[in-house]
Amino acid sequence: MPYRAPVNDFRFLMDHVVGFDQVAATDHFAETTPDMTQAILAEAAKMSEDIIAPLNRAGDLHPAHLENGIVRTSPGFADGYNAIAEGGWIGMSASQESGGLGLPMTLTTTVNEMLAGACLALQLSPLMTQGQIEALEHHASDMIKALYLPKLISGEWSGTMNLTEPQAGSDVGALRTKAEPNGDGTYAITGQKIYISWADNDFTQNVCHLVLARLPDGVPGTKGISLFMVPKLIPDADGNPGAQNDLRVVSLEHKMGLHGSPTAVMEYSGATGWLVGEEHGGMAAMFTMMNNARLGVATQGxxxxxxxxxHALAYAQDRKQGKASCSGAIFEHADVRRMLTTMKADTYAARAITLMNAVAIDMARATGSAEWQARAAFLTPISKAFCTDVGCEVASVGIQVHGGxxxxxxxxAAQYARDVRVAxxxxxxxxxQAMDLVARKLMDGGEAAFRILEEIENGAEAAKATHPALAEAVWQAAESLRETTEWLVAQSDLSARFAGAVPYLRAFARVLGGHVHLASAIKGDAGRTRLATFYIKRMLPEHVGLLVHAREGATDLMAITADDLAA
Amino acid sequence: MPYRAPVNDFRFLMDHVVGFDQVAATDHFAETTPDMTQAILAEAAKMSEDIIAPLNRAGDLHPAHLENGIVRTSPGFADGYNAIAEGGWIGMSASQESGGLGLPMTLTTTVNEMLAGACLALQLSPLMTQGQIEALEHHASDMIKALYLPKLISGEWSGTMNLTEPQAGSDVGALRTKAEPNGDGTYAITGQKIYISWADNDFTQNVCHLVLARLPDGVPGTKGISLFMVPKLIPDADGNPGAQNDLRVVSLEHKMGLHGSPTAVMEYSGATGWLVGEEHGGMAAMFTMMNNARLGVATQGxxxxxxxxxHALAYAQDRKQGKASCSGAIFEHADVRRMLTTMKADTYAARAITLMNAVAIDMARATGSAEWQARAAFLTPISKAFCTDVGCEVASVGIQVHGGxxxxxxxxAAQYARDVRVAxxxxxxxxxQAMDLVARKLMDGGEAAFRILEEIENGAEAAKATHPALAEAVWQAAESLRETTEWLVAQSDLSARFAGAVPYLRAFARVLGGHVHLASAIKGDAGRTRLATFYIKRMLPEHVGLLVHAREGATDLMAITADDLAA
Structure with missing residues (x-):
C-alpha cells in the first residue's frame, strides 16, 4: 500500500478552517502566493510518495548501526536525505538572510507531516536540524550564524540536541556535563549525553551538536545551564569540516521502533564548543529549540x-469476509467502519490542530503580536501531546483492523505503532506537556485559553442556523471546558492542576477537534459533514468524563501509597 | 524487577468480592477447602515467580524457530513447560475421571493469570491445551477421551486449535479444508491453516491438532463444518506416539511480539483425523473450546x-528526578502517581471481572443452573475484550512511566506492550466479542444483563450508608447503563446494535469495575478505599461518553464512504 500525501485535506484546512489566508496576507509572508503554496504541497507530496515512503520498511528491517565507531544508516536513507536537502525542505522556514526560504511554518508543518507519514525514522533527522536552525537564529552570535546556518539550511550539515543525561531526563536541571573555558573564547565540553537522535550519520559532511552544559560558575539547577555548539568536525578557517572533535558515539540503543533512526549515547571528552546565547542562559535557547521541535513531533503523530x-482502509476495502448476509469487503461491517472513521476523524482533528498552531506561530512572527505569541505557546503542548497520542491510538486501531x-x-501495520510510540x-x-499547559500556559489567568474558547463558541453560534445539533454539541462542550478552565486557573496549588493536567489537555484537544470538524462541515462537502457528525456525536462526548477527572484535584490522588499499588 | 504474583488480591477478591464462597460451598467442589485454595495459590505463585518469570526475556530475544521442519523453542522454555506440566496445572480444572483435579475454573483463572504475568509466550501453550481438554470432554467419543485426555492433562502431549485459513478469519464459515472418509472410521484432512499458536514444540511427546474441516457433504458456511482430532504422531495400539502424520509446519510468523510462542502455517496433506462430536457439528465444539480460551486470553491481559x-512502579520508586521543590523519586509527581494508579485500578477491575466470570462458570458446572450459565456466557466477551484492552493500555502507560x-x-517495558497486543x-x-455481546448475549431480552445491573444497584444501595458519594456514582452509572441496555434490546436491526457494540462493552466493563471497586472499599482496608475512590471518581465517568456513542445507531456511520476517509 503506497503512501499518499493528504494534499486535499491540507488545502481544505488551510483555505477554510485554520485561517491561513491571514498569514498569506501579511507583508512578512507576501511571497507566499496561492500558486507557491500549491506548488510546494505538490512537490513535497511527490517526493514523500515516490522517494521517501519506499524507504520505510528497510529502515525497520536494517537498523542504523555502529561500525568501528561510525554510524551506518539504513539502505536508501542517504539518497532519501539528499532528496530532502536538495529540495530545500530542511530550511524552508529559515530566514532568507540565513539562506532559507522564509516560508511560513504552516507550510513546513505540512511538509513535515508528509515526510513523517512516508518514513518517520528519516524525517526525524531534518526535524532535529530545523530545531537547531531556529535556536541559532534566535540566540547565536553572528559568527556562529554565518558559519553554521547556511550549511544546516542546505542540509550539508545536520544538527542534534543534547539535553538528556542518565540522571537528568525531564529534569534537565540535574545535568552534570561540564563546560570549561579554554581561554580562547572556546570551551571544553566533558560529559555523557543519552537518547541523542541522529547523533551521527553517513550522509552529511558534519554533525552539529547543541549541548547543554554547566560552566564552572553555573549554579545548580536550570539557572546554571548554558548552551554550546559542539561540531563533530571542527570547521577550519574556510568554514569547511576540519579536525575531529573530542566526542564520540559510544553506542546505539536497541529500540521498540524507529530503527532507521540512530539513537546514541554520546561521550564528550573535552570537546571544543562555542557558547550559544548568554552564559547560564541555556534554558531559553533550549526552549526555542524544543518549542519548534514540539510542533514537529506533533506532525510525526x-x-x-x-x-x-x-494502510488499514486499503486492507478493509480489499479483504473479503463475512456471512452470506453481508458478504463483501470487511469495510461493510459496522465495527470496521467505526474503527476506520475514528481513525480518520482523529487524524483530521489532529492535523487541523497542528496547522492552527503553525498559523499562530506565523502570525506571531509576521506581526510581533503578543496575542498570537500566547496563542502559539498555548497550542504547542496541546499539539504535541494530543497528536502523538492520536498517532499511537490510530496506529493501534490500524493493527486491529487487520485482525491477525x-x-x-x-x-x-505493527511498524507504525512501534515507530510512533516514542513520540x-x-x-x-x-x-x-500537560503540566506546561496547566501551569505556565495558564499563568496569564487563562487569557489565551479563553480567547480560543470564545472563538469556538463564536464558531458554534455561526453554525447554529445550518447545523443546529452539531453546533449545540460543540457549544455545550466549550462551555464545560470553560468552567473547568476557570476552576484550574483558580487553583493556586499547582499540584491540584497537575493532578488533572493530562485529562484536561485531552479534553481541550477534543473540543478543539469539534470546532475544526464543525468548521469543516460548514465549509465542506457532504463527506466532511458526515465525518464531522461522527466526530461530534460519537467522539466529542469523551470530554465529559475527562473534565470530571480534570477537576478532581490532588488530595485523593496524592494519598495513594506505593503499597496501595503493590501486588 | 522480578515478577510477584498478586496472591493478596486474588485472596481478597475471592473472599470478599466475587463470591467464591458459593463455589466452595457446592457439593461439586466440596474438595476445594480454604487450605487447598491457599496451597494452590502459594504453589502457583512460587513457580511463576521463581521458574517461569526468568524465561520471559529469553523468549523475546531468542524466538522459537524452524530448523529443518522442526520447531525449536526458546532457551529454558522446555524446563518451564515441564514445571507447569509436572505441577498438574494444565489439567487442574479437568474432571477427575479424565485424570484432572476437578478444581474450580476460578482457581485455574488465578494460575493462568500468574503464568501470563510471568511469561505470556509460554503460558499460551498450556492455555491452548486447556481449551482442547474442555472441547474433548464435552464432545469427543469415549475412545478419543480415553486415549487423549490423560496425556493432555498430564502435559505429556499438547493441544492446538486450527480454525483460521487465509480466506477465513473471523468468518470461520468460509473455510476450505477438506475431510474425506477413509472408510475405516478415520478421515483424510487436507488444507492449509494459519496463525496456529504452539503448532509444534520440542518438549511434548506429541502435538494434538483440533482441526475444523468440511466433509464432502458439508454445506457451505458454518453449518457444514466438522471438527477432527489430527495428531502429529499417530498413536499406536498402546496409545503411544507412532507414525508421523501427513502434516507439517510450513513456516513460522515474524510477529510484533510473543516471539517465544511459535505461530505457524500448517499444511495438512491427507493427514489422518478422527471426528470429534457430530458430523457438521464442528461449530458447537469450537465454541466450547473458544469460550474456555476467551477467559484464558482475558487472563493474559x-x-x-x-x-x-x-515494573513501572519499581522504576517510579527508584528513579530520582525533580526540581528542588519536589526532589525524590518520580513517584512523588502527581502525573506519575496518576498513571500508576490508573494502571492498578484497571488491572484490579479487570482481574475481578475474570474471577466473576470464572465463578459463574463454576456455579453453572456445579449446579446446572441456566441462570449461572447465562451469566457466564454474558461475562465472557466482556472479560476477553476489556481485559485485553486493559493489558494493552496498562502496558503502554507502563512505557510512558519509564520515559525515554x-x-x-x-x-x-516495551516487550509487555508488544507481547500483549495480539490478545x-x-x-x-x-x-x-462486542458483537457477540450485543447480539447473541442480548437475545434473552437482556435478562442476564439486567440481573447483573440489579446486583450492581443492590451493591450500591448497600454501600450508601458508609460510602455515600461512591455508592451514588456507581448507582447512577448503572442506571445509565440500564437505559442504554434497554435501548439496545429494543433495536431489532442488529446493525444499530453493532455500531455501538464496542463502546457498549467497554461501558459495561467500566461500570462493573465501579461495582467491584465499591465492594472492595466496603470490605477492605483504607488502601482499597483510596483505590476505589480514584477509580470511581476519575475513571468511571468515562462511561458517559461511551454510552452516548453506544446509542448513536448505524445510519450515520454506514453513510460514511471510503472516499470520506481517503487522503
Missing amino acids: VGIAEAALQ MGFIEETG TIYEGTNGI | VGIAEAALQ MGFIEETG TIYEGTNGI
Whole structure:
C-alpha cells in the first residue's frame, strides 16, 4: 500500500478552517502566493510518495548501526536525505538572510507531516536540524550564524540536541556535563549525553551538536545551564569540516521502533564548543529549540496516523469476509467502519490542530503580536501531546483492523505503532506537556485559553442556523471546558492542576477537534459533514468524563501509597 | 524487577468480592477447602515467580524457530513447560475421571493469570491445551477421551486449535479444508491453516491438532463444518506416539511480539483425523473450546497488566528526578502517581471481572443452573475484550512511566506492550466479542444483563450508608447503563446494535469495575478505599461518553464512504 500525501485535506484546512489566508496576507509572508503554496504541497507530496515512503520498511528491517565507531544508516536513507536537502525542505522556514526560504511554518508543518507519514525514522533527522536552525537564529552570535546556518539550511550539515543525561531526563536541571573555558573564547565540553537522535550519520559532511552544559560558575539547577555548539568536525578557517572533535558515539540503543533512526549515547571528552546565547542562559535557547521541535513531533503523530489509516482502509476495502448476509469487503461491517472513521476523524482533528498552531506561530512572527505569541505557546503542548497520542491510538486501531495480520510484521501495520510510540515521550513527555499547559500556559489567568474558547463558541453560534445539533454539541462542550478552565486557573496549588493536567489537555484537544470538524462541515462537502457528525456525536462526548477527572484535584490522588499499588 | 504474583488480591477478591464462597460451598467442589485454595495459590505463585518469570526475556530475544521442519523453542522454555506440566496445572480444572483435579475454573483463572504475568509466550501453550481438554470432554467419543485426555492433562502431549485459513478469519464459515472418509472410521484432512499458536514444540511427546474441516457433504458456511482430532504422531495400539502424520509446519510468523510462542502455517496433506462430536457439528465444539480460551486470553491481559504495573512502579520508586521543590523519586509527581494508579485500578477491575466470570462458570458446572450459565456466557466477551484492552493500555502507560527508557528494549517495558497486543485479536477480535455481546448475549431480552445491573444497584444501595458519594456514582452509572441496555434490546436491526457494540462493552466493563471497586472499599482496608475512590471518581465517568456513542445507531456511520476517509 503506497503512501499518499493528504494534499486535499491540507488545502481544505488551510483555505477554510485554520485561517491561513491571514498569514498569506501579511507583508512578512507576501511571497507566499496561492500558486507557491500549491506548488510546494505538490512537490513535497511527490517526493514523500515516490522517494521517501519506499524507504520505510528497510529502515525497520536494517537498523542504523555502529561500525568501528561510525554510524551506518539504513539502505536508501542517504539518497532519501539528499532528496530532502536538495529540495530545500530542511530550511524552508529559515530566514532568507540565513539562506532559507522564509516560508511560513504552516507550510513546513505540512511538509513535515508528509515526510513523517512516508518514513518517520528519516524525517526525524531534518526535524532535529530545523530545531537547531531556529535556536541559532534566535540566540547565536553572528559568527556562529554565518558559519553554521547556511550549511544546516542546505542540509550539508545536520544538527542534534543534547539535553538528556542518565540522571537528568525531564529534569534537565540535574545535568552534570561540564563546560570549561579554554581561554580562547572556546570551551571544553566533558560529559555523557543519552537518547541523542541522529547523533551521527553517513550522509552529511558534519554533525552539529547543541549541548547543554554547566560552566564552572553555573549554579545548580536550570539557572546554571548554558548552551554550546559542539561540531563533530571542527570547521577550519574556510568554514569547511576540519579536525575531529573530542566526542564520540559510544553506542546505539536497541529500540521498540524507529530503527532507521540512530539513537546514541554520546561521550564528550573535552570537546571544543562555542557558547550559544548568554552564559547560564541555556534554558531559553533550549526552549526555542524544543518549542519548534514540539510542533514537529506533533506532525510525526499526524503523519503516522494518516499512513496507518490509509494502510488499514486499503486492507478493509480489499479483504473479503463475512456471512452470506453481508458478504463483501470487511469495510461493510459496522465495527470496521467505526474503527476506520475514528481513525480518520482523529487524524483530521489532529492535523487541523497542528496547522492552527503553525498559523499562530506565523502570525506571531509576521506581526510581533503578543496575542498570537500566547496563542502559539498555548497550542504547542496541546499539539504535541494530543497528536502523538492520536498517532499511537490510530496506529493501534490500524493493527486491529487487520485482525491477525496486524500482528505479523510483514504487514507493516505493527511498524507504525512501534515507530510512533516514542513520540509521546521525547521532546518532553506528554505528561510534561500537560503540566506546561496547566501551569505556565495558564499563568496569564487563562487569557489565551479563553480567547480560543470564545472563538469556538463564536464558531458554534455561526453554525447554529445550518447545523443546529452539531453546533449545540460543540457549544455545550466549550462551555464545560470553560468552567473547568476557570476552576484550574483558580487553583493556586499547582499540584491540584497537575493532578488533572493530562485529562484536561485531552479534553481541550477534543473540543478543539469539534470546532475544526464543525468548521469543516460548514465549509465542506457532504463527506466532511458526515465525518464531522461522527466526530461530534460519537467522539466529542469523551470530554465529559475527562473534565470530571480534570477537576478532581490532588488530595485523593496524592494519598495513594506505593503499597496501595503493590501486588 | 522480578515478577510477584498478586496472591493478596486474588485472596481478597475471592473472599470478599466475587463470591467464591458459593463455589466452595457446592457439593461439586466440596474438595476445594480454604487450605487447598491457599496451597494452590502459594504453589502457583512460587513457580511463576521463581521458574517461569526468568524465561520471559529469553523468549523475546531468542524466538522459537524452524530448523529443518522442526520447531525449536526458546532457551529454558522446555524446563518451564515441564514445571507447569509436572505441577498438574494444565489439567487442574479437568474432571477427575479424565485424570484432572476437578478444581474450580476460578482457581485455574488465578494460575493462568500468574503464568501470563510471568511469561505470556509460554503460558499460551498450556492455555491452548486447556481449551482442547474442555472441547474433548464435552464432545469427543469415549475412545478419543480415553486415549487423549490423560496425556493432555498430564502435559505429556499438547493441544492446538486450527480454525483460521487465509480466506477465513473471523468468518470461520468460509473455510476450505477438506475431510474425506477413509472408510475405516478415520478421515483424510487436507488444507492449509494459519496463525496456529504452539503448532509444534520440542518438549511434548506429541502435538494434538483440533482441526475444523468440511466433509464432502458439508454445506457451505458454518453449518457444514466438522471438527477432527489430527495428531502429529499417530498413536499406536498402546496409545503411544507412532507414525508421523501427513502434516507439517510450513513456516513460522515474524510477529510484533510473543516471539517465544511459535505461530505457524500448517499444511495438512491427507493427514489422518478422527471426528470429534457430530458430523457438521464442528461449530458447537469450537465454541466450547473458544469460550474456555476467551477467559484464558482475558487472563493474559490481566497478567501482563500486573507485570507492567509492577515494573513501572519499581522504576517510579527508584528513579530520582525533580526540581528542588519536589526532589525524590518520580513517584512523588502527581502525573506519575496518576498513571500508576490508573494502571492498578484497571488491572484490579479487570482481574475481578475474570474471577466473576470464572465463578459463574463454576456455579453453572456445579449446579446446572441456566441462570449461572447465562451469566457466564454474558461475562465472557466482556472479560476477553476489556481485559485485553486493559493489558494493552496498562502496558503502554507502563512505557510512558519509564520515559525515554520505556522505548529501549533492554528495559523490558516495551516487550509487555508488544507481547500483549495480539490478545485483542486472537480467539475472536475484540470487535467480534462486542458483537457477540450485543447480539447473541442480548437475545434473552437482556435478562442476564439486567440481573447483573440489579446486583450492581443492590451493591450500591448497600454501600450508601458508609460510602455515600461512591455508592451514588456507581448507582447512577448503572442506571445509565440500564437505559442504554434497554435501548439496545429494543433495536431489532442488529446493525444499530453493532455500531455501538464496542463502546457498549467497554461501558459495561467500566461500570462493573465501579461495582467491584465499591465492594472492595466496603470490605477492605483504607488502601482499597483510596483505590476505589480514584477509580470511581476519575475513571468511571468515562462511561458517559461511551454510552452516548453506544446509542448513536448505524445510519450515520454506514453513510460514511471510503472516499470520506481517503487522503
